[in-house]
Amino acid sequence: MSKRVALISTGEELLTGETVDTNSAWLAASLWDHGLIARRMLTAGDDLEGLNWALSAAGDVADLVICTGGLGPTEDDRTAEAVAAWAGQSLVENSEALSQIEARYRARGREVSAANRKQALLPAEAVVLENRWGSAPAFAVQRGGTQVFCLPGVPVEMRKIFEAHLSPQLVVDDPPTLVRIRTFGVAESRLQAMMAKLDLGAADLGFRAHIPEVQIKLRFGPQVPEEDRSAVTATICGALGDAVFSVDGGDLASTVIERLTSADQTVALAESCTAGMISAWLADVAGASAVLMESAVVYSNAAKTRAVGVDADLILAHGAVSEPVARALAEGMRARAGTTWGIGVTGIAGPGGGTEAKPRGTVHIAVAGPEGTVHQHAVIPGTRAQVRRRAAGAALALLLKSC
Amino acid sequence: MSKRVALISTGEELLTGETVDTNSAWLAASLWDHGLIARRMLTAGDDLEGLNWALSAAGDVADLVICTGGLGPTEDDRTAEAVAAWAGQSLVENSEALSQIEARYRARGREVSAANRKQALLPAEAVVLENRWGSAPAFAVQRGGTQVFCLPGVPVEMRKIFEAHLSPQLVVDDPPTLVRIRTFGVAESRLQAMMAKLDLGAADLGFRAHIPEVQIKLRFGPQVPEEDRSAVTATICGALGDAVFSVDGGDLASTVIERLTSADQTVALAESCTAGMISAWLADVAGASAVLMESAVVYSNAAKTRAVGVDADLILAHGAVSEPVARALAEGMRARAGTTWGIGVTGIAGPGGGTEAKPRGTVHIAVAGPEGTVHQHAVIPGTRAQVRRRAAGAALALLLKSC
Numbered sequence: 001m002s003k004r005v006a007l008i009s010t011g012e013e014l015l016t017g018e019t020v021d022t023n024s025a026w027l028a029a030s031l032w033d034h035g036l037i038a039r040r041m042l043t044a045g046d047d048l049e050g051l052n053w054a055l056s057a058a059g060d061v062a063d064l065v066i067c068t069g070g071l072g073p074t075e076d077d078r079t080a081e082a083v084a085a086w087a088g089q090s091l092v093e094n095s096e097a098l099s100q101i102e103a104r105y106r107a108r109g110r111e112v113s114a115a116n117r118k119q120a121l122l123p124a125e126a127v128v129l130e131n132r133w134g135s136a137p138a139f140a141v142q143r144g145g146t147q148v149f150c151l152p153g154v155p156v157e158m159r160k161i162f163e164a165h166l167s168p169q170l171v172v173d174d175p176p177t178l179v180r181i182r183t184f185g186v187a188e189s190r191l192q193a194m195m196a197k198l199d200l201g202a203a204d205l206g207f208r209a210h211i212p213e214v215q216i217k218l219r220f221g222p223q224v225p226e227e228d229r230s231a232v233t234a235t236i237c238g239a240l241g242d243a244v245f246s247v248d249g250g251d252l253a254s255t256v257i258e259r260l261t262s263a264d265q266t267v268a269l270a271e272s273c274t275a276g277m278i279s280a281w282l283a284d285v286a287g288a289s290a291v292l293m294e295s296a297v298v299y300s301n302a303a304k305t306r307a308v309g310v311d312a313d314l315i316l317a318h319g320a321v322s323e324p325v326a327r328a329l330a331e332g333m334r335a336r337a338g339t340t341w342g343i344g345v346t347g348i349a350g351p352g353g354g355t356e357a358k359p360r361g362t363v364h365i366a367v368a369g370p371e372g373t374v375h376q377h378a379v380i381p382g383t384r385a386q387v388r389r390r391a392a393g394a395a396l397a398l399l400l401k402s403c
Numbered sequence: 404m405s406k407r408v409a410l411i412s413t414g415e416e417l418l419t420g421e422t423v424d425t426n427s428a429w430l431a432a433s434l435w436d437h438g439l440i441a442r443r444m445l446t447a448g449d450d451l452e453g454l455n456w457a458l459s460a461a462g463d464v465a466d467l468v469i470c471t472g473g474l475g476p477t478e479d480d481r482t483a484e485a486v487a488a489w490a491g492q493s494l495v496e497n498s499e500a501l502s503q504i505e506a507r508y509r510a511r512g513r514e515v516s517a518a519n520r521k522q523a524l525l526p527a528e529a530v531v532l533e534n535r536w537g538s539a540p541a542f543a544v545q546r547g548g549t550q551v552f553c554l555p556g557v558p559v560e561m562r563k564i565f566e567a568h569l570s571p572q573l574v575v576d577d578p579p580t581l582v583r584i585r586t587f588g589v590a591e592s593r594l595q596a597m598m599a600k601l602d603l604g605a606a607d608l609g610f611r612a613h614i615p616e617v618q619i620k621l622r623f624g625p626q627v628p629e630e631d632r633s634a635v636t637a638t639i640c641g642a643l644g645d646a647v648f649s650v651d652g653g654d655l656a657s658t659v660i661e662r663l664t665s666a667d668q669t670v671a672l673a674e675s676c677t678a679g680m681i682s683a684w685l686a687d688v689a690g691a692s693a694v695l696m697e698s699a700v701v702y703s704n705a706a707k708t709r710a711v712g713v714d715a716d717l718i719l720a721h722g723a724v725s726e727p728v729a730r731a732l733a734e735g736m737r738a739r740a741g742t743t744w745g746i747g748v749t750g751i752a753g754p755g756g757g758t759e760a761k762p763r764g765t766v767h768i769a770v771a772g773p774e775g776t777v778h779q780h781a782v783i784p785g786t787r788a789q790v791r792r793r794a795a796g797a798a799l800a801l802l803l804k805s806c
Contacts, residue, residue: 015440017432018611018620022423024446029420037418039453041446043427050442057460189476189518189538206449207477208416209557217415269700275686276679279700283678286754286787294706296699297672297682303697303740307710337706351689381511383536384689386559 005031006040006062008054010069010079011153015045023068023158030162035175035222038066046070051082059086059146066166069153071136073115079150080139084123087143094122097137104135129165133157138165174222179203179233181216183243184252184397188214194239203232211386212393213245213252245400252396253281259403260291260340267399268337269295270308270329272320273347273363278392293337298329308332308344319358321346326364327373334368341403342368345395347380349387363391367398374402408434409443409465411457413472413482414556418448426471426561432611433565436581437573441469449473454485462489462549469569472556474539476518482553483542487526490546497525500540507538532568536560541568577625579607582636584619586646587655587800591617597642606635614789615796616648616655648803655799656684662806663694663743670802671740672698673711673732675723676750676766681795696740701732711735711747722761724749729767730776737771744806745771748798750783752790766794770801777805 007027013019021043028038042058044050051070058065070079084091098120105112122128122139129138129149136152138161149166151158183191188207191214195205204219216236220229237244246255260267269279269292279295282288296307301320304310309332310325318324326344334342347363354360361380366373376398380387410430416422424446431441445461447453454473461468473482487494501523508515522540525531529542532552539555541564552569554561586594591610594617598608607622619639623632640647649658663670672682672695682698685691699710704723707713712735713728721727729747737745750766757763764783769776779801783790 014428014444015431015442016435016609017428017430017441018609020423020425020428021444025417025420025423027420028418032419037448038420039418039448040456041417041424041444043444045440045442053443053464061456189516192477192518193516206415206479207475208414208421209475211557211559271679273686274683275691275695276674276682276698276700277686279679280677280683280791283676283680283700283702283752284788284791288678289702289756292678292700293703294699294701294710295679296697296710297679297686297695298697299686299692300696306739307697307699336709349686353692379511383559383563385687386536388683388687 003036003064004062005036005038005064005066006042006058007038008058008065008067009041009043009153010046010051010054010067012045012076014043023153023155026155026159027066027068027162030167031170034167034170036170046076046078048078048082051078052085055082055086055148059143059148063145063147065146065148067148067150068158071119071138071150071152073113073119073135080122083141083148083150087123087125087141087148089123089125089141091121092124093120094126094128094137096128097122097139100128100130100137101135129161131157131161133160176222177220177224177229179218179220179229180248181218181233181236181240181244182213182246182249182251183216183240184213184245184393186214186240186243191216191240191243195236198235198239200235201228201232212390242401245397252393252400254285256396256399257282257285257288257291259400261287263403265340265403266291266293267341267343268293268333268339269343269345270304270333271295271297271345272299272304272329273349274345274388274392274395275299277388278343278345278395281392281396293339296333304329309336321348321358321362321364323364323366323375323377326366327368327375330366330368330373340369341399343395343399344368345391347387347391349384351384361387363387363394365391365395365398367395367402369402374398406439406467407465408439408441408467408469409445409461410441411461411468411470412444412446412556413449413454413457413470415448415479417446426556426558429558429562430469430471430565433570434573437570438578439573449479449481451481451485454481455488458485458489458551462546462551466548466550468549468551470551470553471561474522474541474553474555476516476522476538483525486544486551486553490526490528490544490551492526492528492544494524495527496520497523497529497531497540499531500525500542503531503533503540504538532564534560534564536563579625580623580627580632582621582623582632583651584621584636584639584643584647585616585649585652585654586619586643587616587648587796589617589643589646594619594643594646598639601638601642603638604631604635615793645804648800655796655803657688659799659802660685660688660691660694662803664690666806668743668806669694669696670744670746671696671736671742672746672748673707673736674698674700674748675702675707675732676752677748677791677795677798678702680791681746681748681798684795684799696742699736707732712739724751724761724765724767726767726769726778726780729769730771730778733769733771733776743773744802746798746802747771748794750790750794752787754787764790766790766797768794768798768801770798770805772805777801
């Protein structure tokens with residue numbers, strides 16, 4: 001089955017940026033689970049001109065179109081009208097839709113208003129899809145080889161109707177398989193260079209930068225056997241070495257939590273420039289409380305000394321952003337909290353604070369553990385937020401290499 | 404000025420539903436702030452066929468097209484190639500783009516790879532838009548009456564380039580005026596109800612939920628005088644009271660930093676369930692280091708006692724998630740760090756850990772200051788991430804009410 005699929009989302013709130021189009025993303029992910037890819041997505045407003053444009057642009061390239069929104073009772077709900085015009089059908093009161101609306105209102109002891117009655121006006125040959133989760137009737141219309149499904153824009157109704165009426169029709173015999181390799185610390189262009197000479201067999205390759213990590217996505221057709229997929233995956237992991245931190249697994253923080261949980265180990269952090277970001281990432285993983293014992297956000301020198309026990313003279317001698325202070329933060333925190341691992345991060349996130357010797361973006365990271373302390377130094381480019389995110393990622397990656 | 408605007412977003416990750424298209428929503432909102440509406444949005448994959456389709460469909464209906472994504476160094480980055488074909492131009496190495504890439508790599512002491520060099524291949528008549536935030540060159544191309552701007556898909560780069568290069572060109576003769584009232588702690592539907600009977604004059608009203616805050620956007624036509632705008636704004640602020648924390652100002656964290664900086668005051672935090680999130684939010688504001696002295700992430704009971712001095716018997720008597728412990732965290736942290744303000748947060752973020760007496764989402768927050776300690780208790784609905792974000796927001800809002 002290789003249906004060509006397009007999605008249409010409608011609503012002025014999408015055009016003004018007030019609402020992010022999560023409906024299309026949800027539908028795309030659901031279609032993907034069925035082995036289908038929504039090759040085109042379009043968004044238009046509530047006006048007939050926009051709806052006509054979207055239907056005609058989508059209808060030209062797809063044989064399955066899913067349209068969300070514009071089925072409500074108000075004057076700016078015009079999807080049925082636009083679809084009727086696109087399909088060359090008249091707009092008529094659909095008795096099945098009307099009786100569903102009446103039943104719904106009767107059950108609540110309420111009258112059906114003229115506005116609600118309008119919702120039963122559908123293209124003459126529409127097939128009604130029962131909506132048990134709201135009052136807007138959903139429907140399907142066919143024109144030539146193209147089928148258009150119209151679903152309400154309210155996410156919960158849209159999802160339920162998709163699952164009840166569309167999903168059963170979309171069963172694909174041979175869905176593709178996706179393998180996701182997550183990497184840290186190597187730029188996308190360098191990853192590609194490192195993989196340039198590898199034999200990737202029938203894998204379809206994609207990259208996705210999601211600061212601070214880069215994901216490599218491998219898509220295999222349904223006929224590729226499991227051992228071939230594993231072989232390609234192993235080849236890539238071998239070539240990328242340390243840069244890979246998970247295959248079909250979680251992000252850096254959840255990989256750390258998983259690894260330490262299964263080893264029955266714990267961690268504590270002393271964060272200066274990252275200021276709690278690493279701790280917050282770890283804590284976002286359910287079950288973190290068994291691993292993350294405590295952290296100190298030690299912006300001021302006084303706090304570094306008082307809360308983590310860093311020698312004030314050490315700070316005076318080397319500066320707060322230095323290898324000895326990063327090491328003292330990691331070791332001091334590990335000792336105070338009595339954890340398996342201690343992490344220390346100190347740096348200059350900017351925009352101010354940089355010097356020639358220690359430019360903006362300078363970061364010192366240390367990880368203290370049962371076998372000693374490792375240290376890493378980097379000058380990270382980018383904005384304050386980027387420096388902080390990349391430093392946080394680097395600290396977790398350094399821990400993963402150590403543990 | 405009534406430019407017809409279309410947005411194109413590209414990337415397989417959008418078509419598979421892995422990524423929600425926040426870039427288009429951000430661009431739409433920014434255009435709206437300039438008095439422009441993106442009448443059409445289109446999404447295609449990384450394939451030339453899809454890109455060609457999007458450019459031709461958008462170019463037919465718009466005189467300004469903004470396209471995001473597909474400018475990276477890898478083989479699946481094909482936007483420049485597609486735009487060149489659409490504009491009828493050849494793809495040539497752009498010396499300005501190349502020298503920007505070279506300068507960027509040289510500054511990092513790295514070689515320019517063949518893949519990076521490919522990023523300088525642009526349509527022959529492209530105008531390069533300097534990208535100081537990443538390596539992907541952005542550019543603009545004109546065909547007939549239609550101008551296409553191609554921006555990187557990485558959100559931070561896209562936003563910075565939009566602000567630096569597009570925003571100044573989008574000056575509208577009679578722009579509408581936008582007033583943004585930022586609120587916290589009251590649901591959108593309730594805000595709407597509280598404002599239902601207010602006289603909003605000629606204001607166009609919009610709401611935007613951005614967890615943990617809700618923004619109220621007032622759009623005034625160019626002919627509305629300043630005093631009328633102020634009067635409407637004052638009416639709304641009066642009706643919403645404490646829920647409003649800024650008018651045309653920053654978010655909760657930057658409002659806190661601004662307020663404390665101008666009062667020459669400082670803050671320290673003891674975070675349990677929020678685990679560094681509040682500190683990280685504050686630290687994301689440039690200049691935070693003068694205000695945020697230190698924080699302790701105290702997940703374990705032992706850490707609450709050791710790092711902040713909370714009496715172990717108090718925790719035994721009331722439990723870690725309780726009013727007395729929240730107060731002790733705030734007061735202990737304030738005393739240890741010697742700051743003007745101390746914040747303590749303890750709660751059950753879930754998914755586990757809830758009991759009948761203290762259900763999941765239970766949060767106790769305390770703010771200790773020169774005139775004593777205030778406390779707030781809430782049971783916050785939602786996922787682990789939502790509970791933590793809302794608790795972090797509530798802590799900052801409580802500080803703003805106190806200081």
